[in-house]
Amino acid sequence: MSPRWLAGKVAAALLTFAFVLVFNFFLFRVMGDPTTQLARLPRATPEEIQKLRANYGLDKPITGQFVDYAGDTLRFDLGTSQRTRRPVWTEIKDALPWTLLLVGTGTVLATFIGAWLGVIAATRRGKAADDGLLGFSLFTYAAPEYWIGIILILVFAVWLPIFPAGQQVTPGVEFSSWLDEAADVAEHLVLPGIAMTLMLLGQYFLIMRASMVDVLTEDFITVKRAIGLPWERVVRQHAVPNALLPLVTLSSIYFGMVVGGAITIETVFSWPGLGELSFDAINDKDFPVLQGTFLIFSAGVILANLLADCLYFVLDPRVQAT
Amino acid sequence: MSERGVRQLLFQTWRGRLGLGVLGLFIFLALFGSLIAPDDPDASSLDILGGISADHWLGTTEQGSDVFSQLLVGARVSIIVGFAAAAISALLGATVGLIGGYFGGWTDRILDAFENWFLVIPQIPLMIVLARLLEPSLGVLIAVIGLTSWAGTGRIVRAQVLTLRERAFVERARALGARDGYIIRTHILPNTLPLIFANTVLIVAVAILAEAALAFLGLGDPTRISWGTMLENAFSSGAPSAGAWWYVIPPGLCITLLVLSVSILGYLFEEYVNPRLREQG
Numbered sequence: 001m002s003p004r005w006l007a008g009k010v011a012a013a014l015l016t017f018a019f020v021l022v023f024n025f026f027l028f029r030v031m032g033d034p035t036t037q038l039a040r041l042p043r044a045t046p047e048e049i050q051k052l053r054a055n056y057g058l059d060k061p062i063t064g065q066f067v068d069y070a071g072d073t074l075r076f077d078l079g080t081s082q083r084t085r086r087p088v089w090t091e092i093k094d095a096l097p098w099t100l101l102l103v104g105t106g107t108v109l110a111t112f113i114g115a116w117l118g119v120i121a122a123t124r125r126g127k128a129a130d131d132g133l134l135g136f137s138l139f140t141y142a143a144p145e146y147w148i149g150i151i152l153i154l155v156f157a158v159w160l161p162i163f164p165a166g167q168q169v170t171p172g173v174e175f176s177s178w179l180d181e182a183a184d185v186a187e188h189l190v191l192p193g194i195a196m197t198l199m200l201l202g203q204y205f206l207i208m209r210a211s212m213v214d215v216l217t218e219d220f221i222t223v224k225r226a227i228g229l230p231w232e233r234v235v236r237q238h239a240v241p242n243a244l245l246p247l248v249t250l251s252s253i254y255f256g257m258v259v260g261g262a263i264t265i266e267t268v269f270s271w272p273g274l275g276e277l278s279f280d281a282i283n284d285k286d287f288p289v290l291q292g293t294f295l296i297f298s299a300g301v302i303l304a305n306l307l308a309d310c311l312y313f314v315l316d317p318r319v320q321a322t
Numbered sequence: 323m324s325e326r327g328v329r330q331l332l333f334q335t336w337r338g339r340l341g342l343g344v345l346g347l348f349i350f351l352a353l354f355g356s357l358i359a360p361d362d363p364d365a366s367s368l369d370i371l372g373g374i375s376a377d378h379w380l381g382t383t384e385q386g387s388d389v390f391s392q393l394l395v396g397a398r399v400s401i402i403v404g405f406a407a408a409a410i411s412a413l414l415g416a417t418v419g420l421i422g423g424y425f426g427g428w429t430d431r432i433l434d435a436f437e438n439w440f441l442v443i444p445q446i447p448l449m450i451v452l453a454r455l456l457e458p459s460l461g462v463l464i465a466v467i468g469l470t471s472w473a474g475t476g477r478i479v480r481a482q483v484l485t486l487r488e489r490a491f492v493e494r495a496r497a498l499g500a501r502d503g504y505i506i507r508t509h510i511l512p513n514t515l516p517l518i519f520a521n522t523v524l525i526v527a528v529a530i531l532a533e534a535a536l537a538f539l540g541l542g543d544p545t546r547i548s549w550g551t552m553l554e555n556a557f558s559s560g561a562p563s564a565g566a567w568w569y570v571i572p573p574g575l576c577i578t579l580l581v582l583s584v585s586i587l588g589y590l591f592e593e594y595v596n597p598r599l600r601e602q603g
Contacts, residue, residue: 263447285454
């Protein structure tokens with residue numbers, strides 16, 4: 001891997017993150033000046049407000065405030081939640097694994113199923129199966145993911161009570177082994193996992209289908225067929241590996257969407273991740289938590305983009321040559 | 323975009339007819355929904371989460387209001403926010419793309435960095451933060467969605483302007499001493515308008531989904547009924563676990579149908595503007 005290319009990508013990611021820091025600072029310190037909330041305190045004298053401002057460091061010049069803020073953030077000091085009085089970073093640390101579990105499950109399933117359906121559609125272009133899959137992917141794009149989640153609850157938790165409708169484990173149960181606990185979590189993961197998968201499936205399907213359609217018209221495919229290789233083998237051994245690349249590179253476009261979906265789907269299923277944390281912060285106007293989750297979501301998407309770039313670099317020899 | 327070509331596309335393909343028909347129905351509801359609603363959508367009653375009946379075609383809400391009436395009235399917010407936010411987004415994206423692409427150099431580099439930043443930052447959390455800091459209202463929703471969704475348009479317009487800038491008719495105008503403003507207005511803009519238009523139709527769909535999601539998270543305009551706030555009320559009042567499907571399914575279905583119709587029209591325009599896409603179809 002060319003070190004210069006990698007350094008450039010890392011620098012760009014760091015710069016974007018610095019942008020996020022500046023933006024976040026201005027948003028919450030300037031637009032949502034904390035003293036406007038302090039001033040609402042009953043019987044607060046100007047002296048008391050002044051003291052509070054000094055406590056928060058708000059009497060310093062704006063550049064000094066920013067340096068303080070950036071330093072605190074890089075030391076993972078994101079302030080204290082107004083709702084729970086716990087440090088924001090602790091709240092985020094507790095929630096992050098649950099979000100990664102949900103998002104990871106959805107992304108892996110959607111990638112595999114989407115790739116598989118994409119191959120089916122591309123090799124049957126213009127036929128009924130292709131039309132049906134295209135219509136299905138358009139539907140999953142148009143349907144709000146939280147609405148799909150609610151319908152899943154209605155069907156599989158209320159009408160046919162097969163799966164739990166919310167939370168991550170059955171409350172109040174003592175598990176005899178970690179295996180039992182994992183099985184319980186897996187059961188709770190089914191419905192939110194399906195909602196997440198359905199949200200992403202259509203996009204991955206469309207990428208794979210378009211990529212397969214492109215590859216199947218290329219000369220080397222015609223040659224492989226001309227030398228007498230069976231069609232099945234041409235598709236499996238020659239077309240699919242070449243068509244997989246855009247699935248990695250283009251999928252980075254949807255990282256932002258994944259984050260949005262995590263917020264609404266976790267809300268629907270009371271899944272204790274970053275999304276539900278954000279939802280609680282929205283309702284309680286808990287600005288430190290909202291600021292922290294926004295920061296962590298942005299950092300996550302920037303990092304995921306960087307990883308996709310690196311993966312692209314490893315997978316595509318043409319980039320390495322330049 | 324020739325007028326005849328567009329008309330043919332809209333009225334003589336089944337996709338065009340379907341998209342227009344469904345969108346037309348929802349625009350009609352946005353205009354007249356409150357007049358044809360059988361009940362006052364805000365009127366509460368003791369008939370809480372009541373099922374389908376002759377009085378209430380789609381049952382009642384947790385307040386005992388008529389779901390069907392709320393559904394008819396709710397079209398307005400989606401249509402207004404969808405189109406207004408997309409208009410802001412188009413204006414911003416087109417301006418940034420035109421200026422960056424045409425002038426190049428440092429202007430372009432800075433605008434491009436700005437665009438990249440907006441493309442990377444996750445849109446829903448950004449909108450949540452902005453909407454929470456401001457007090458939720460229809461205007462705030464439109465502004466927040468419009469201001470966060472222009473980057474994609476900007477990028478597409480910029481790419482188109484970059485190729486137009488080098489074309490012979492632009493060179494000729496420049497050689498004859500035409501000013502930048504004149505060239506942009508008479509040569510560049512008319513040739514990017516179809517692209518901007520097709521892209522904006524797709525942004526309408528994005529904006530409708532964004533409004534619904536923000537409303538579902540409790541950031542909608544509290545004084546207006548929208549399909550998103552209906553879903554929020556249904557969810558937070560426990561309608562799903564009560565099995566009140568008549569309250570839960572219709573609002574989401576309306577969002578889905580509206581977004582589907584707009585997307586179908588958007589893809590049609592996009593294929594028309596970019597014939598390469600037609601071959602893939």
